Amino acid sequence: MALMPGLQLNIGQQLKLTPQLQQSIKILQYSALEVQQTIETTLETNFMLEIEEERDDERDDLEAARETEDKRDLEETLSAEEKPLDIEHNNEIDSELQMDMEWDEVFSDHSAPSNSPKDPSEYVSAENYTSAETTLHDHLQWQLDTAPFDERQIVLASYLIDDINDEGYLSTELSDLLATLNDNESEGEQPAYSLQELEAVLVLVQQFEPNGVGARSLQESLLLQLAAMPQKPYVVSARQLIKENFDWLSYHDHKRIKKFYGLNDDELTTLLRLIQTLNPRPGRDFSPTQSEMIIPDLRLKRSKSGWLVELNQDAFPRLGVNATYIQLASSLDDSEQNKRIKEQLTEAKGLIKSIQSRGETLLRVGSFIVNRQQGFFEEGEQAMKPLVLREVAEFLDLHESTISRATNQKYIQTPRGTFELKYFFSTGVSQYGSADQSATAIKAFIKRLIDAEDPKKPLSDSKLMKLLEEDNEISVARRTIAKYREAMNIPSSSERKKLNTYKI
Structure with a gap:
């Protein structure tokens, strides 16, 4: 059969994402803080994008409010002037009376210092200043600067301090740290650093404050803290227990500890309370106190007709297109400049549209969640209903991946x-003859029962299972109770009993 050239027509469908759709998906996935950063970056590079000023009606309302307040102050002043002067009981100071100082000198908090601008609005009082936070690295470095170390010890100590994490522990093995150190610092005739040198300097760094810093394990950190205490009988016993049988302490094997060290109940209680005073994370005292900023995308309010979900208008500034450049583009003859303006205009409109689409999607998803989990806002976690992404996607006619991006x-x-x-999504646990229960609600019931239990007689998983079925008509297996309890970091009943016995 001879091979001959020919034409063939194939019909097919193919999905392609346009740049505008890709940007819309990316903006939907961003958090509110990331959207703010995207807006700031675009404002620096795109001259067509601008922040809209306050609307005229809002400005008029503000000015009207100010005029009303000024008029009220004027009426109060006039009414005060119209009152008759009581000569016998008049304690007011004559305005023409000479005074030996000015009011600004008395109320110095409201005036600027002599070496600062005289405008009071530019003055910042002392209570508005915040002190700089000292990190663990800064604290250790300050101690290193005051320590009598030679040059080689300073280099080794600097690498060790840089490797200490925020909790106060070394993050890298000494052998790996030594290899990195020799690769970076060994030059010329200077001898390479040895592991013995590094270990000797580590011992010196471990004497810095806070006690227990620079340890390679929890066991070593506790021993360092005990070594800094006065050598009292129970301190010696605690060091011996942690050094020789730290596993017994980790597993709360108190019977073996009492038998091996010959302790009675009172002595064991005193020993365990001493160990509980130690800090398992010595670097936490220098951790940053500022919490991560969270900007809510939605706000929930109670209205006469029920719950009202609305977008947070303060999350982002109002964006608009600069009309001046659009008029300028129509008068330019340069095609390159017109092309650049059109590109900037397309980018600006695309960002504005993506942010609007993001808000509409979040509003739809948030409204469905609030309508479904209305019991949670009325009663709490115990009223949480099971909810999965598929239910929201089917109701809103969206893809599950879109719902995932809109909730993350x-x-x-x-x-x-x-x-x-x-947070409002959780799987459902099947119940016999009744509606499925949310895993979040079951966890809330378990936590409430454990919080109300007798510390001397903690509730076992089997007892929790019976109480859930009797009081709340929730039927779950004992292994499910154990799984939820472990997920909430709640120890077993036997461990809780031991912890309550030796609790400070």
């Missing part, structure tokens, strides 16, 4: 607090 790192501000939208 998106927050809603409610009367009960600020929650991530993902």
